[in-house]
Amino acid sequence: MSSYPFHDVEKYWQSYWAERNTFATPNDTSKPKYYVLDMFPYPSGAGLHIGHPEGYTATDIIARYKRMKGFNVLHPMGWDAFGLPTERYSMTTGIHPSVATANNVATFKRQLSMLGFGYDWNREINTTLPEYYKWTQWMFLLLYNSWYDESLRKARPIEELQIPEGTDDVEKFRDEHRLAYIAMIPVNWCEELGTVLANEEVDEWTGKGYTVERRPMRQWMLRITKYADRLLDDLQFVDWVQSTKEMQEHWIGKSEGAEIEFPILGTEDTVRVFTTRPDTVFGATYLVLAPEHPFVTDIVTEEQQEAVKEYQHAAVLKSDLERTGLAKEKTGVFTGGFALNPASGEMIQVWIADYVLAHYGTGAIMAVPGHDERDHEFATQFGLPIIQVVAPPDGSVLDINESAFTENGISMDSQNAELKLTGLTTSEAKKEITQWLERKGIGKKTIQFKLRDWLFSRQRYWGEPIPIIFFEDGTKRALTPDELPLMLPDVADFKPAGTGESALATVESWVNFIDPKTGKRARYETNTMPQWAGSCWYYLRFADPHNNERFVGNDIEKYWMGTEPNSGGVDLYVGGAEHAVLHLLYARFWHKVLFDYGYVSTKEPFQKLFHQGLILGEDGEKMSKSRGNVVNPDDIVAEHGADALRLFEMFLGPLEATKPWSSKGIDGVVRFLNRSWRLMMTEDRTLSPNVQDIPLTDEQNRMLNATIKKIGEDIEQLSFNTAIAQMMMFVNEFTSAEIKPRSAMEKYVLCLASFAPHIAEELWKALGHTSSVALESFPSFDERALVQDTIEIVLQVNSKIRGKANAPAEATQDELEQIALANADVQKHIEGKDIKKKIIVPGKLVNFIVG
RNA sequence: GCCCGGGUGGCGAAAUCGGCAGACGCACAGGACUUAAAAUCCUGAGGUGUGUAAGCACCGUGUGGGUUCAAGUCCCACCCCGGGCACCA
Numbered sequence: 023m024s025s026y027p028f029h030d031v032e033k034y035w036q037s038y039w040a041e042r043n044t045f046a047t048p049n050d051t052s053k054p055k056y057y058v059l060d061m062f063p064y065p066s067g068a069g070l071h072i073g074h075p076e077g078y079t080a081t082d083i084i085a086r087y088k089r090m091k092g093f094n095v096l097h098p099m100g101w102d103a104f105g106l107p108t109e110r111y112s113m114t115t116g117i118h119p120s121v122a123t124a125n126n127v128a129t130f131k132r133q134l135s136m137l138g139f140g141y142d143w144n145r146e147i148n149t150t151l152p153e154y155y156k157w158t159q160w161m162f163l164l165l166y167n168s169w170y171d172e173s174l175r176k177a178r179p180i181e182e183l184q185i186p187e188g189t190d191d192v193e194k195f196r197d198e199h200r201l202a203y204i205a206m207i208p209v210n211w212c213e214e215l216g217t218v219l220a221n222e223e224v225d226e227w228t229g230k231g232y233t234v235e236r237r238p239m240r241q242w243m244l245r246i247t248k249y250a251d252r253l254l255d256d257l258q259f260v261d262w263v264q265s266t267k268e269m270q271e272h273w274i275g276k277s278e279g280a281e282i283e284f285p286i287l288g289t290e291d292t293v294r295v296f297t298t299r300p301d302t303v304f305g306a307t308y309l310v311l312a313p314e315h316p317f318v319t320d321i322v323t324e325e326q327q328e329a330v331k332e333y334q335h336a337a338v339l340k341s342d343l344e345r346t347g348l349a350k351e352k353t354g355v356f357t358g359g360f361a362l363n364p365a366s367g368e369m370i371q372v373w374i375a376d377y378v379l380a381h382y383g384t385g386a387i388m389a390v391p392g393h394d395e396r397d398h399e400f401a402t403q404f405g406l407p408i409i410q411v412v413a414p415p416d417g418s419v420l421d422i423n424e425s426a427f428t429e430n431g432i433s434m435d436s437q438n439a440e441l442k443l444t445g446l447t448t449s450e451a452k453k454e455i456t457q458w459l460e461r462k463g464i465g466k467k468t469i470q471f472k473l474r475d476w477l478f479s480r481q482r483y484w485g486e487p488i489p490i491i492f493f494e495d496g497t498k499r500a501l502t503p504d505e506l507p508l509m510l511p512d513v514a515d516f517k518p519a520g521t522g523e524s525a526l527a528t529v530e531s532w533v534n535f536i537d538p539k540t541g542k543r544a545r546y547e548t549n550t551m552p553q554w555a556g557s558c559w560y561y562l563r564f565a566d567p568h569n570n571e572r573f574v575g576n577d578i579e580k581y582w583m584g585t586e587p588n589s590g591g592v593d594l595y596v597g598g599a600e601h602a603v604l605h606l607l608y609a610r611f612w613h614k615v616l617f618d619y620g621y622v623s624t625k626e627p628f629q630k631l632f633h634q635g636l637i638l639g640e641d642g643e644k645m646s647k648s649r650g651n652v653v654n655p656d657d658i659v660a661e662h663g664a665d666a667l668r669l670f671e672m673f674l675g676p677l678e679a680t681k682p683w684s685s686k687g688i689d690g691v692v693r694f695l696n697r698s699w700r701l702m703m704t705e706d707r708t709l710s711p712n713v714q715d716i717p718l719t720d721e722q723n724r725m726l727n728a729t730i731k732k733i734g735e736d737i738e739q740l741s742f743n744t745a746i747a748q749m750m751m752f753v754n755e756f757t758s759a760e761i762k763p764r765s766a767m768e769k770y771v772l773c774l775a776s777f778a779p780h781i782a783e784e785l786w787k788a789l790g791h792t793s794s795v796a797l798e799s800f801p802s803f804d805e806r807a808l809v810q811d812t813i814e815i816v817l818q819v820n821s822k823i824r825g826k827a828n829a830p831a832e833a834t835q836d837e838l839e840q841i842a843l844a845n846a847d848v849q850k851h852i853e854g855k856d857i858k859k860k861i862i863v864p865g866k867l868v869n870f871i872v873g
Numbered sequence: 874g875c876c877c878g879g880g881u882g883g884c885g886a887a888a889u890c891g892g893c894a895g896a897c898g899c900a901c902a903g904g905a906c907u908u909a910a911a912a913u914c915c916u917g918a919g920g921u922g923u924g925u926a927a928g929c930a931c932c933g934u935g936u937g938g939g940u941u942c943a944a945g946u947c948c949c950a951c952c953c954c955g956g957g958c959a960c961c962a
Contacts, residue, residue: 265877382961690898747897821943
């Protein structure tokens with residue numbers, strides 16, 4: 023028996039869908055909406071890999087199922103096409119990135135169509151097209167033209183920023199408050215690439231043998247830190263994988279503590295430190311400043327001058343990685359200066375050490391070696407005093423020179439004339455000391471975040487130009503919305519200028535010009551935006567992709583994203599866990615800015631988030647060319663068909679699990695599809711005469727209804743592997759029937775349709791239907807068909823299974839007991855013994871405890 | 874080091890609330906069809922022991938303990954694998 027003609031069938035239905043626009047999604051507000059989104063791909067030259075269809079099949083099943091359940095489903099696809107790989111390809115081949123991108127997009131689109139995904143291609147978007155990046159630039163301007171009002175906890179137009187009396191440079195004051203701003207900050211400069219790398223990119227390139235050093239450069243930054251608390255708080259509104267929420271929480275890194283001022287001896291200066299354990303201030307036996315701390319030069323004594331300089335110099339040369347990474351050995355230098363512990367009144371040494379980070383807190387710490395492991399290690403190494411000021415709550419005694427006691431406990435030896443912490447619990451002591459500090463005006467309660475502002479500029483050609491103009495006189499202006507898009511000029515050479523600027527700096531005709539609005543000689547910003555920019559808001563554009571007046575129309579946004587601020591957004595967002603922090607955090611940030619201006623209606627962009635697991639090579643290793651274990655979807659489709667690939671990727675295991683590919687395993691789903699086909703088709707592709715209008719047996723009816731029920735439930739739970747197992751059971755059951763009841767076959771095809779749409783369409787047509795199965799309703803099931811009159815119950819003696827018996831489903835405990843006692847196997851085991859206890863669970867089991 | 878997730882047959886896995894462990898599939902074995910093979914259909918199968926056999930007994934969800942009539946599932950301790958963070962005071 024040959025296999026079903028999947029080549030013809032799949033090709034036929036793909037063109038059928040395309041010609042009839044089967045999956046066109048109207049903005050039809052009369053129906054409930056369902057928005058299901060994949061993280062849109064970067065169209066690489068290599069084409070789709072086998073991992074892409076995993077998430078895409080899952081969302082396609084959901085989309086098709088929800089459509090059959092009566093929803094208006096938005097299930098779009100587009101291209102996140104700016105970025106370094108294409109630019110590097112262009113550098114070596116001379117092929118323009120826009121041409122390379124178009125080619126790659128064509129390949130991806132062909133492959134996606136080949137897999138039968140039901141996208142509305144009228145809504146296709148591409149981040150590299152001017153009609154798209156016009157709005158990315160517009161969003162940048164929105165950020166640039168905004169400041170964050172801490173009291174209202176929202177972004178507001180920069181014109182509404184109150185300028186304090188006596189401010190001479192108003193522009194400078196505004197720049198200091200804009201959500202997009204320029205800063206000189208040390209960045210990861212890679213000489214060979216001639217570009218700055220993001221922190222997350224450093225490993226990738228150093229791994230490839232490139233060297234990366236720290237160099238201060240003029241960079242655009244986004245003030246995401248202003249949103250730290252909201253990004254943290256609003257996680258409560260989303261239905262995400264717990265681990266992803268936690269990763270975001272850790273990334274944002276909120277910690278509560280206090281700032282305390284330590285007077286520097288012999289000066290009027292004070293050093294402010296941040297600590298989460300102000301209750302341990304009596305145990306602060308020295309101070310440590312970050313090597314970059316501005317006070318270092320003031321504090322350092324003549325004798326220590328040279329050593330300090332040398333240490334600072336060494337610290338600057340070290341990369342972040344070297345400073346924090348492998349070398350755990352602590353280093354530091356005494357400045358020669360002393361400070362006063364404001365609580366104990368002790369004179370304490372001031373050191374510099376690179377275990378204190380300049381960019382966190384105040385860039386200075388009070389070292390409490392008795393109750394902080396890092397301080398303990400440092401103090402031990404340099405012979406600094408270690409004292410205990412917190413006792414374990416159980417009153418046990420410990421040797422504080424041996425190791426730090428970092429847990430909460432009871433304060434000890436912590437008092438001065440005005441203040442007594444001794445005897446208080448850690449949380450009481452924190453409150454007490456903070457009040458004292460505030461009363462004295464030498465400290466206050468503070469909250470710190472690990473999150474840092476977003477380095478937003480890249481020295482690359484293939485990205486969105488930043489719409490800012492610089493004038494000769496040192497002033498600048500932002501483009502106005504009517505001047506957008508600021509088009510990326512055509513260039514022949516895509517290499518960075520090598521000066522730390524992008525290739526744009528070498529395009530004389532573009533970069534230098536007379537600004538028509540002001541008549542001044544001007545220069546465009548030559549930095550471009552990072553790849554994250556386009557993906558920060560694309561989910562909104564899918565709702566209204568051709569709108570030239572707005573990035574998304576008001577009503578359309580409200581329909582697809584919802585109007586309830588605390589819920590709503592994209593209903594289901596599926597993508598890799600590698601984007602758990604950055605993409606999702608950045609997109610949430612932009613969304614909140616848009617929310618502050620009323621451009622969007624929900625606080626959060628993505629209501630439910632799901633990460634599909636990785637598909638490994640057959641050897642259980644990550645797929646890679648060098649390992650030679652790469653599976654190409656084109657090959658699989660050619661050999662087994664798209665339905666088989668879709669089904670197999672879903673059958674492999676739970677969607678979220680990492681699981682290996684198996685070339686043998688796919689035979690199982692191929693067989694299943696063939697069995698489904700033969701259930702109702704003849705060899706010559708016509709409906710089998712065995713499909714007839716006959717009633718179902720009770721057993722068949724039960725199987726059919728159980729299948730409908732389970733498939734609906736499993737799809738809702740993204741549990742596709744078990745849904746497929748159920749369909750296999752259905753087919754096994756009906757294969758053995760001589761005559762196949764037509765009604766069961768029809769309902770089965772409707773169940774199969776979301777998973778294997780091509781074969782389902784063909785079967786649906788053979789069953790005599792003239793329209794697409796994709797537009798039919800999902801069958802409902804009859805709960806009554808599922809109830810069984812008699813069920814098998816387990817008979818146990820002393821909790822061991824000794825037999826089984828059929829009992830009426832409604833049997834009472836007494837009846838079950840009688841049935842059990844009548845069972846020969848049970849009798850054998852209870853014979854001559856006392857029944858000490860009876861456990862009878864109706865519908866499940868009877869258990870006699872004998873002795 | 875810290876925070877998550879996970880360990881179930883030869884393999885991928887399944888198992889609402891604690892109630893028949895291993896559904897479904899792969900691979901395997903036997904049978905039917907065939908000159909033969911493939912394909913297909915049917916049947917079998919966690920392991921060990923025992924028996925000619927139907928069967929019977931014991932063991933079994935990473936390890937060790939615990940709770941319970943009953944534990945893959947709950948509790949405690951530990952081991953291993955995957956992911957994330959990593960001097961954030």
